[in-house]
Amino acid sequence: MPRFHAVLFDFFGTLTQSVRRGAAHDVIAEQLGCSTEALVDVLDGSYYARASGFFGDAESTMRWVCAQVGVRPSDAAVRAAVASRHRAVRADTRLRPEAVPVLAALRRRGVRTGLVSDCTHELPAFLPQLAVAPLLDTRVFSVRLGRCKPDPALYLAACHRLGRAPADCLYVGDGGSQELTGAERVGLRAVRLAAPDLAGHMVFNADREWDGPVLTSLTGVLDLLDPVAVG
Structure with missing residues (x-):
């Protein structure tokens, strides 16, 4: 009988390999008429607001980003940039080779699984296309819940959907967003993934x-x- 009846996973850096912005993000800046550096500065500075859905849907969020950068692209350019960002984030996402085998092994053992991710609009859109999707019993996205880790609401939502008490759940993450201490505050046991590739x-x-x-x-x-x- 396993000690834990459910395992909750972070996504980026946990089920995926190390994430770095690739060259595809340059296309977004070009479509909006700004430099990549200016775009990245705004994206980094507004990450948690965007990941909590504060600015609305993907198109509204992109318009807010444009205003911060100081550009006023056409509606068509904004829509094109939203589509390009979807492709860019998807291109940056590479599942760990062991992600599917681990999730499948948990399922065979009767252990329920969940995803708890701080993310912007792109991940909920492309996750169903990934091999891990059918192996996750529930998915909690910050951009849809309106909260980011370490807010208790994300962990508790996942536990509730799985029908498990926090004490019966293990949380696995690379440690971004203070997610590990956040998980333990609500009663989960947490473990940090420190895979070698996460240095960058x-x-x-x-x-x-x-x-x-x-x-x-x-x-x-x-x-x-x-x-x-x-431990």
Whole structure:
């Protein structure tokens, strides 16, 4: 009998490999009529507002970004930039080779799985196309819930949808958005994924003081399902 009856996963940097903005983002800046540097500055500075859906849908959010950069592109250019951003974020997303095998192994053991992700509008749109999608029993997206980690609402929503108490759930993440300490505050047990590729990972508000259990590979999650304490 596993110690944990459900495992909640972060997405970027956890189920995926390290994320870095690729060259496809240059296309967005070109379509909007601004420099890539100016665009990235606004994106980085507004990450949590955008990831909580504060500015509305993807097109409204892009218009807000344009205003901050100081450009006024046509409606057609804004729509094209939204489509290009979807493609760019998708291109930056590479699942870990072990993600599908680990999720499948959890399912075989009868352990429920969930996704809890700080994200903008792109991830909910393309996640159904990914191989991990049918192996996730629930998905909580910050941009749809209107809150970002470490807000308790995200973790509690996932637990509620899975029908599991927080104490019965393990949370796995790379530590962005203070997600590990946030998970433990609401009663989950948390473990940090510190895979070697994450040294250059794009991350905001990291749990840098985390002194809890650490894994170097996602496959280590399976070892934590034995009836012994994590760490």
